[in-house]
Amino acid sequence: MQGCAFVDGHYVAPEDAKISVFDWGFLHSDATYDVAHVWQGRFFRLDDHLDRFEASLRALRLDPGLTRAQMRQVMHGCVQRAGLRDAYVELLCTRGVPAAGSRDPRTCRNRFMAFAIPFVWIADPDAQKRGLDLVVGSQQRIAAGSVDPRVKNYHWLDFVMGLFQAYDRGGDTVVLLDAAGHVTEGPGFNVFAVLGRGADARIVTPARGVLEGVSRRTMIELAHGMGLPVEVRDLALAELRSADEIFLSSTGGGAIAVHRLDGVPIGGRAAGNFGAVTRQMQAAYWALHDDPRLTEPVRGAD
């Protein structure tokens, strides 16, 4: 396995990146994380990811024991040591192991880790080329009142069981609704509906019950730049079904086209024949990766 991890203050090979079974990060999924990507040797929007990670740490009362500058350095260090040009770079913090016999999380020393591995696409390249088959899962997305989705977390069983459901139906991935039947998000991505065509086109993405994705923000900013109206609001499933285009946003690939929703071709298009907005978003997203305001080159190791 190619890559490099940072564990207990040391850079190690991925096969040596392990955590204690007794860490609440595992036993209680009591952890937060963030994922940035490196494309052609440059981190994309790293400060936005670090901002969100720091907000998540505060929300969960976790202390990684490193400064922001140190965390940034570790991310660079992992990529540099792994020798990767295109990478998926995760940083995370777990609660740690409580004192013997205790169930009190305040007795834990929190633990910071990071790793860089080869870039992981949200879906396999063939599926991306034809556009994904998206399935609406019967699982309800974990409610924001239970676990705040803006605090990036590992509570994914709703998604995982949704993935199995999607596979059973011949789909590639899943999108979940909230208790009110509104569209939320999928495993690793936000959802955008393009309603209307041409001069009437506008894009809608759910406002609530979702991760405020860095790629989601990028899509919104790109749409603003194109003069394309953006509505961040509740999105009913019926609206999603009626969309002329659907695309997903993810650090794992930018704007990913959806071909079918529950087996029905979106906008009546053939596989691989993406709508104009999706194509514009894809081109604009990757073009941003040359922008020095949003990117920084991977530094040499410390």
Next chain:
Amino acid sequence: MQGCAFVDGHYVAPEDAKISVFDWGFLHSDATYDVAHVWQGRFFRLDDHLDRFEASLRALRLDPGLTRAQMRQVMHGCVQRAGLRDAYVELLCTRGVPAAGSRDPRTCRNRFMAFAIPFVWIADPDAQKRGLDLVVGSQQRIAAGSVDPRVKNYHWLDFVMGLFQAYDRGGDTVVLLDAAGHVTEGPGFNVFAVLGRGADARIVTPARGVLEGVSRRTMIELAHGMGLPVEVRDLALAELRSADEIFLSSTGGGAIAVHRLDGVPIGGRAAGNFGAVTRQMQAAYWALHDDPRLTEPVRGAD
């Protein structure tokens, strides 16, 4: 750290019980588990725990790669090797690590683990002697429509943040409500309200949105044996507040008395002065630990 773990087919010391950071059991909390206890050298209701664990495995489409007899043998082996008379014995199965570059859980080889550590009480002995200070958390318990609470899982951030809230208010632990305001459960325990006194006494425990705890079942069976009416149904918070007694049920201590709910003494009692039903349940629960129909002695190692 005293204890013994079983990892990758080998018995190891607790400090060597580690899992890969890349295991979805960690990265997506894609795992299930169960916990049995050993008291004075005997497992309590081990078959009930194995029944539930096997049902959880099926629900999550996990294959531990061991037969039930082998899992039982590993649990015995961990306790025997750890040399524990009173133990907390957990068995678990994670999704495993997907194929390189894949996000498809079907490419994972599932992993079984187990460990035995000294018996862990749900609360520290002093708090148990006075009765716990229970706080009603503002977090909503993760809904059954998102993650089935009957499939024992590590999705605990609602509980962990609830614990912090309880500590902030001077409490010992937390109970969460569902979206409709009904009482659900707390971190590691089910909840029982004793409504009425003497001949009018009956016990109520939530029917839905909770783990169907082995200790919960034990309490229900004990109440039946005592001729005490049991109602398994929705429990409103107002009813819980009006209870004459409240107790919690857990593998980590049996029937645990609650002294105060949000700072208000239950049944107007002083600390340490438990109600009659709670005291009966405690005595009857521990008496069961001599019953050969419900217990089995820890075997010598294989």
